[in-house]
Amino acid sequence: MSTLIIAIMVPFIAAAMIPFLYKKIVKLHIGWFAMLVSTILFIYLARFIPSIARGETFAHTINWMPSYGINFAAYLDGLSLILALLITGVGSLVILYSIFYLSSKESLGHFYTYLMLFMGAMLGVVMSDNMMVMYVFWELTSISSFLLIAFWYQRKRSREGAKKSLLITVSGGIAMLVGFIMIYVMTGTWSIREVIAGAGGFASHHLFIPAMLLLLLGAFTKSAQFPFHIWLPDAMEAPTPVSAYLHSATMVKAGIYLVARFTPVFGGEAIWFWLVTGVGLVTLFWGSFHAVRQKDLKALLAYSTVSQLGMIMSMFGMGSAALYFGYSTESVVYTQATFAALFHLVNHSTFKGALFMVIGIVDHEVGTRDIRRLGGLATLMPFTFTIAMIGSFSMAGLPPFNGFLSKEMFFTAALTIHEAGIFSLDAWGTLIPIIAWVASIFTFVYSMIIVFKTFLGPYQEEKLEHPAKEPPVGMLIAPGILALAVVGIFFFPNLLGDYLLTPAMAGIFPSFATEGLGVSIYAWHGFNREIWMTIGVVVAGILLYRFRTYWMGIYKIFDDKWSFNSLYSYVISFMEESSTTFTNSYMTGYLRDYMVYIYLFFIVAIGGTIIYTGTYAFDISGNAPITEFEWILTFVMMIAGISILFAKSRLTAILLNSILGYGVAAFFVLFRAPDLALTQTVVETVTTVLFLVAYYFLPEWQKEDVPRKSRNVNLIISVSVGVIFTVIALAVQNGKLFESISSYFEDSYKLAGGNNIVNSILGDFRALDTMLEVVVLLIAGIGVYTFIRLKAKKEDEHIENQ
Structure with a gap:
């Protein structure tokens, strides 16, 4: 390094x-x-x-x-x-x-x-x-x-x-x-x-x-x-x-x-020249003018800093005019404004630092x-x-x-630039030395204060x-x-x-x-x-x-x-009030409403894209035949999914939901993906156990009486989401909007040194994303550790006080 x-x-x-x-x-x-x-x-x-x-x-x-x-x-x-x-x-x-x-x-x-x-x-x-x-x-x-x-x-x-x-x-x-x-x-x-x-x-x-x-x-906000x-x-x-x-x-x-x-x-462009020079001069005057009225010495120095920064900025703007002419004896004269800006940049750091x-x-x-x-x-x-x-x-x-x-050099730059004869300076250039002089008077006044x-x-x-x-x-x-x-x-x-x-x-x-x-x-x-x-x-x-x-x-x-x-205060206040009103309008506290929002967005965004791009067409004639075991698993999962809607106890709903998860694991076995099947089985088992442990402590489940209108809306949304997913699954082979990236990852050994494509994607191709996921877990762990330590510290203090 x-x-x-x-x-x-x-x-x-x-x-x-x-x-x-x-x-x-x-x-x-x-x-x-x-x-x-x-x-x-x-x-x-x-x-x-x-x-x-x-x-x-x-x-x-x-x-x-x-x-x-x-x-x-x-x-x-x-x-x-x-x-x-x-x-x-x-x-x-x-x-x-x-x-x-x-x-x-x-x-x-x-x-x-x-x-x-x-x-x-x-x-x-x-x-x-x-x-x-x-x-x-x-x-x-x-x-x-x-x-x-x-x-x-x-x-x-x-x-x-x-x-x-x-x-x-x-x-x-x-x-x-x-x-x-x-x-x-x-x-x-x-x-x-x-x-x-x-x-x-x-x-x-x-x-x-x-x-x-x-x-x-970016430059104006920072300076x-x-x-x-x-x-x-x-x-x-x-x-x-x-x-x-x-x-x-x-x-x-x-x-x-x-x-x-x-x-x-x-530099050399009229827009750059007038923006940098003009904003700098306005800032110079505005800062010096308002510095005089301040009663707090630090506030006075703050406005004086604004003024001096405007002065430096304006000189960089004036100096940029040199690039309009290219290298020549005439253009070098205008570069002196930039020299003065650099000089005052150093000078300002010395006297303003001392004053603060x-x-x-x-x-x-x-x-x-x-x-x-x-x-x-x-x-x-x-x-x-x-x-x-x-x-x-x-x-x-x-x-x-x-x-x-550097102030004398600033005056020289202001007097020189208005005679340049470019960028309409013959009409407006006289204002530059006038503003510079008036602002300098206010600078003198607040310095004396x-x-x-x-x-x-x-x-x-x-x-x-x-x-x-x-x-x-x-x-x-x-x-x-x-x-x-x-x-x-x-x-x-x-x-x-x-x-x-x-x-x-x-x-x-x-x-x-x-x-x-x-x-x-x-x-x-x-x-x-x-x-x-x-x-x-x-x-x-x-x-x-x-x-x-x-x-x-x-x-x-x-x-x-x-x-x-x-x-600024009005804009911030308006944004806070508007965001609060808007947030309260959809943050109802009901999970059902949030799911509706998510699925409606999915229907509009994905469904609209499918219709707009015409990718809903599909051809299944070339697909592999469906075996008897696959038909059996499919019907079992369909019956389990529909039965969840009519379950009268949490235990029944959890067991039916687990059938769906284990059914997916069985499909992975049929498709010869034992690693995925093992992962799915472990996750489904742990999830089912955790559900059972958590729901054991909840009160008896009383099925909510949902209005007929809401049931109809839920039905429409559910069917729409199911149809879209089905269309996507069927059309994904034929409706390719972009070239597939799978061929790139197939060469994982050459690119990343790994034979396992999945592991290579997670460990190398998505390394930054994986690292950030680990960082999130680290931050969460630090937060949990901090809460534990704080609680232990408070308990120790309580014991000492007793």
């Missing part, structure tokens, strides 16, 4: 080990083990940086279902390396932070198990080359994030937030799966690299646009783009380490990664995140204040912090649950490192650009010359349009912040009952 695939699987192995280690390691915090795993993975992946910077890529494949082209293929290039380093690097810092943040009374074994599951799933998403394998990991991120968001499951809001995130992201994931299947139909391959290599050859296919739309639906952003603020009910990891650095970047990865396939941790520190130390109760913490929490200021000013786009550099409303102004100790003080040093290390990265990237941005961003650009624009994709990052470009836009943002932002009491009333227009959250 290759080292890349091992790297993906290591977090899953760690997740399996943590429950056992958690019970064994009492003195050592289990978080240190999780941190060791993620740190080793980060160091391992960092070793690839020099090779990736030289233009190398790494790929390893393990055959899984090669006949279907579905294999566990891991692929590492510049784009996947950036995300993988963020997943493991920020993950290590988050785990370090969580060790000091979470109480030892929490269920830490569960927490770090879920965290490792999520880390492995994210590594699988960004390093998978096979679309089906990527989808498996994609949905694993939704499931593991659901578990993390609902970690404090005692709280209703945590459960609701987890449910909302799961419903929205999994729904988008299913849409993405359908898009993947369409891409496979168009290209004949599940390999992402092969799809990219053949890009342009299937753009005229009728599934091209539907596949694009479904793919974007909380408008109008699917509503799950992200509610997901903030998770513990702060989860928010810092999932909702700033990793999970929400999965959708952005998907857009970046498939830009070579769909700072807000967690404030909540942890003073007991509240309510902005109205905070203020004056700077003198009492100077280190926390310093980190908060660095993160907030970087998010606002001020120097000397990395957010300033974090600093000035939380750390400056009067100290309101009477409104706090605890007096303000600095947290333990261990809790400051992780956000401190991220704050240092914020400043360090500002002064040495080209180290990041040359070794990570430029190689990532080669992964997004593989047909372009690599040397034309690199961008030298400078803090000062003179008094150009971008710097004047920044000055305008600062001036307008200061004025809006200073006089915010005069214009905050505008938010009253956006009544909560008309929000997307209300729409």
Whole structure:
């Protein structure tokens, strides 16, 4: 097994080990083990940086279902390396932070198990080359994030937030799966690299646009783009380490990664450009506009995350225009928007991760995140204040912090793209820099709210649950490192650009010359349009912040009952009520009704198919003659079956039913199938005995007086089912709609190494189905064992209490 695939699987192995280690390691915090795993993975992946910077890529494949082209293929290039380093690097810092943040009374074994599951799933998403394998990991991120968001499951809001995130992201994931299947139909391959290599050859296919739309639906839901952003603020009910990891650095970047990865396939198309750019800009504005109104610091950061994700998404959309022109000097200019998107993706992970941790520190130390109760913490929490200021000013786009550099590049991209002269940009392109500038003003305002409303102004100790003080040093290390990265990237941005961003650009624009994709990052470009836009943002932002009491009333227009959250709640409520009404209409509690439903469906579906396809014709002239013994068995079974209807006791009905079973066994003997006859005899004997034992304890059977109308309906259904089965049995030899598969299984020895066809089918051809059946039995066994243990534990506690 290759080292890349091992790297993906290591977090899953760690997740399996943590429950056992958690019970064994009492003195050592289990978080240190999780941190060791993620740190080793980060160091391992960092070793690839020099090779990736030289233009190398790494790929390893393990055959899984090669006949279907579905294999566990891991692929590492510049784009996947950036995300993988963020997943493991920020993950290590988050785990370090969580060790000091979470109480030892929490269920830490569960927490770090879920965290490792999520880390492995994210590594699988960004390093998978096979679309089906990527989808498996994609949905694993939704499931593991659901578990993390609902970690404090005692709280209703945590459960609701987890449910909302799961419903929205999994729904988008299913849409993405359908898009993947369409891409496979168009290209004949599940390999992402092969799809990219053949890009342009299937753009005229009728599934091209539907596949694009479904793919974007998956990306937009995962990355909380408008109008699917509503799950992200509610997901903030998770513990702060989860928010810092999932909702700033990793999970929400999965959708952005998907857009970046498939830009070579769909980029250059007007629909892709306007959807990615337009949705990104709307999300940028909507998130920043609503962040200002929040009273909870974590909610403010949630909407700011939505806004920043929209900004990154819009830049990927702008950069895709380069593929419209093909490789040329003009097109390389537009690729700089993609470079800026990658740059801000890294920058956002640093300053937003630090800010989430700072807000967690404030909540942890003073007991509240309510902005109205905070203020004056700077003198009492100077280190926390310093980190908060660095993160907030970087998010606002001020120097000397990395957010300033990528924000300037965002303005450059917005100003450049509206002059492209394609995709009707001459008419609508002017809106791009305007929206970017206005959204940046709101970004500046909410960044100032974090600093000035939380750390400056009067100290309101009477409104706090605890007096303000600095947290333990261990809790400051992780956000401190991220704050240092914020400043360090500002002064040495080209180290990041040359070794990570430029190689990532080669992964997004593989047909372009690599040397034309690199961008030298400078803090000062003179008094150009971008710097004047920044000055305008600062001036307008200061004025809006200073006089915010005069214009905050505008938010009253956006009544909560008309929000997307209300729409979501209404849809969920309507679906629950409708499903309850519909279920109650047929779940009558009578087994007789359920059998009627089943047989009616059978009659309509099978009978209708037989009539529609004309397969009811049959010819029995060529069949083998029926012997005397077969006639005798048939009449005996017919008499037994009819007699059951008139039985007046359960014992009689059971014995008559067993005659049917033993009759089938006798037929197997006549047809020279002793193994089936033996199996049928054993099963029938055991079943009859169990029936007799069970019915012995039941009260005396009183035959139900069924209305005449019901009896007539039952008669019609019974006769219809019998006729259909008879027709199927007679017509199966002549009415073949498809070629028989029996000839394939006859060669079982060559294909599966087994002489017995039945055993080969069960053990090899249906191995996956058989394995899942065994898993079901295992789960049932675990459930029974758990109930037994719980009952024994309660009895022991009862005895101890006495």
